[in-house]
Amino acid sequence: QQQVKQSPQSLIVQKGGISIINCAYENTAFDYFPWYQQFPGKGPALLIAIRPDVSEKKEGRFTISFNKSAKQFSLHIMDSQPGDSATYFCAASRKNAGKSTFGDGTTLTVKP
Amino acid sequence: DGGITQSPKYLFRKEGQNVTLSCEQNLNHDAMYWYRQDPGQGLRLIYYSQIVNDFQKGDIAEGYSVSREKKESFPLTVTSAQKNPTAFYLCASRPDRGHEGYTFGSGTRLTVV
Numbered sequence: 353q354q355q356v357k358q359s360p361q362s363l364i365v366q367k368g369g370i371s372i373i374n375c376a377y378e379n380t381a382f383d384y385f386p387w388y389q390q391f392p393g394k395g396p397a398l399l400i401a402i403r404p405d406v407s408e409k410k411e412g413r414f415t416i417s418f419n420k421s422a423k424q425f426s427l428h429i430m431d432s433q434p435g436d437s438a439t440y441f442c443a444a445s446r447k448n449a450g451k452s453t454f455g456d457g458t459t460l461t462v463k464p
Numbered sequence: 465d466g467g468i469t470q471s472p473k474y475l476f477r478k479e480g481q482n483v484t485l486s487c488e489q490n491l492n493h494d495a496m497y498w499y500r501q502d503p504g505q506g507l508r509l510i511y512y513s514q515i516v517n518d519f520q521k522g523d524i525a526e527g528y529s530v531s532r533e534k535k536e537s538f539p540l541t542v543t544s545a546q547k548n549p550t551a552f553y554l555c556a557s558r559p560d561r562g563h564e565g566y567t568f569g570s571g572t573r574l575t576v577v
Contacts, residue, residue, distance in 0.1 A: 386565040395470075395554050395568030396507075403563070441507065447563055450514050451497065451522070456506040 356444050358455025365462050371429040373458045375442035378423065382444040386452070387416065387427050390439045399440070400427070432462045466491045470555050470569035476577050477542065477549060485540045485572045487555035496538035497556040497566065500524060507554065513538055542574065550576050 357376045365371045375385075386401035402409045402416040402425065409416045415428040429436055439459050445452040468489045477483045489496065498510040509522030513532040527546025532538055538557075542549045552573050556566040 384563045388565075388568075393571070393573075395468075395556075395570050396566075397568065398565035401565055443565075445563075450495065450520065451509060451512050452566065454507045459504075 356442060356453045356455045358442050358458060360458060361456070362459045363461070365432045365460065367432065367434060367462055367464050369432050369462075371432045371436065371460055371462070372426055373440055373442070373460070374424065374426045375444075375455050376422075376424045377444050377453075379444070379446070379453075380423065381446045382453075383447060384445045385416070385418065385425050386443050386445075387414075388441045388443065390441065390457075392438075396439075396441060429460075432460075434462045434464050436460060437462050468555055468557055468567055468569035470553075470572050472572060473570070475572055475574045477574060478577060480544045482541055482543050483574065485542070485553055485555075485574070487538045487540065487569060488536055489538075489555075489557045489567070490536060491557055491559070491567060492535070493557035493559045493567070494535070495558045495560070496532070497558075498522075498528070498530065498538070498540045499554040499556065501552040501554060501571075510540065510553075549574055 387399045388396035389399045390396040400411050400414050413430045418425045439457045441457045442455040443452040471486045495514045497512040499507040508524050511530040513519035529541045554571050555569040
């Protein structure tokens, strides 16, 4: 019930391409879905987040698509750049739960 | 600037030694967390605290201990009972109990020598 499954484990994209990372959850009580970006040797940083009352949220080149009925959400990185090369984590939480549940991470490599 | 400060950045521990990792935040966040990250792996929750003088075990609490005497501080002690402590340790905080993302520190890399 508390799992968040993230795929793929690793992803290689050409510069200018679209990177897509997917997450699926089981607990329908989750109501906050953030994505984090982590560069090597650094702590993760909040990238973008969505609540289930909307199906899409866009911030610059980063978009979250949310499918409540399928219990899935995904991160799309448009016009991917080498500087986007990092590990991306999805997460899910519910109010008053105290902690988030994280996916296992996706290592993105954008080739020049 | 508000944020989370973890220290030291690098730490070396001898076999059988206890070491304490520091985590301080000036964000006025209620909840604080400790995660362990192994190379190429995800984030595993060690302990978390939602309020001063209270904390809960995470998924991998064995061999670790914490305290929360002040809202700003959440130190983690890696005890000699932790048999494989070499890892990257991340501290995080959040303003309330649900609808906000985490703010992470820059991490402490612990190595057993």
